[in-house]
């Protein structure tokens with residue numbers, strides 16, 4: 420049995436980035452940037468006022484209060500056509516062009532208006548101006564690949580006038596559940612069958628990570644059926660199976676995929692839940708064999724499938740970020756497998772986060788996982804820990 424960390428680095432090394440494609444900006448959300456896009460316009464595009472008030476020349480105002488003649492206005496999208504001269508002011512609004520001859524905005528609150536005259540009560544030379552290109556200039560690199568594009572990145576790319584963008588291609592991920600007892604939700608079933616949790620959850624996970632799930636349904640515990648589907652899945656970018664990788668008489672995935680040409684890199688890791696995890700290559704296609712128990716399948720998806728999907732999309736394939744939390748109850752010493760305990764997080768008034776282990780740690784209990792918000796990581800051989808001790812946690816929201 421290899422460690423979780425060894426397994427992760429084998430997967431990282433065994434999965435290569437796919438090619439890129441150009442997509443319309445709105446479709447780039449959660450995709451991974453495959454170029455270093457340059458701005459096609461500066462931001463601000465021209466020097467503008469940051470406030471509502473009056474554009475003045477600071478040289479004009481040697482003492483205050485000072486009366487100036489208001490000769491016109493500059494509004495966003497509607498610049499004042501002329502230039503400012505001595506003794507004059509221009510009414511101005513946020514985002515409007517700074518008029519020629521002006522170097523300062525006096526905010527409305529520091530003025531009194533009487534007809535065509537504005538009284539400047541206070542001035543701070545050079546204030547409330549946003550120079551052209553203050554945020555970025557035309558030609559500046561806006562973002563550096565690889566970055567998984569979030570709404571704030573869409574805002575930046577849009578402001579830089581990039582209506583299209585190059586991103587890594589979506590990985591096509593074959594998802595296959597195995598087991599004579601498994602049916603899909605809503606399908607007719609006998610009294611001896613259960614409804615799949617893994618296939619639909621893994622599809623959702625792949626989608627959330629920017630992949631395209633290819634639904635290969637449920638395959639019986641039958642060697643020739645498994646060989647046939649293994650051959651059908653070869654054209655995908657990644658193959659993910661669930662179930663049938665343990666040591667039982669009907670765990671035929673390794674054998675059948677082996678017949679189809681699977682080259683196994685590892686099988687079994689020192690982890691709970693998820694011990695029978697398998698990884699290899701079917702010709703050039705990486706294959707991840709997840710355990711059948713839903714909690715094992717999904718925790719392994721978080722720790723191994725997620726980084727593999729990131730790698731296919733040009734990211735380094737890092738493992739999810741770890742945070743520290745205080746234990747909400749005592750826990751026993753851990754044995755020879757790294758343990759990922761289902762836990763519920765709470766935070767108190769001063770912001771301290773507490774992780775309380777769930778009573779239900781059985782790897783079949785999808786209910787306990789779904790109602791958890793974190794996993795407490797218990798390294799191999801860790802000693803018993805008490806309420807209030809700091810432990811490492813993986814936050815589930817947004818990830819699993």
Ligand code: AMP
Pocket residue numbers: 596597598600601613614615616617618661662663664665667670710711712713
């Ligand atoms: P296996 O690894 O095939 O021996 O399966 C381990 C346990 O997980 C068994 O109790 C299976 O019934 C269950 N299981 C396997 N596949 C799924 C699935 N897709 N959804 C829910 N449970 C499953």
Ligand code: MG
Pocket residue numbers: 597598599640662663669670711
């Ligand atoms: Mg099975």
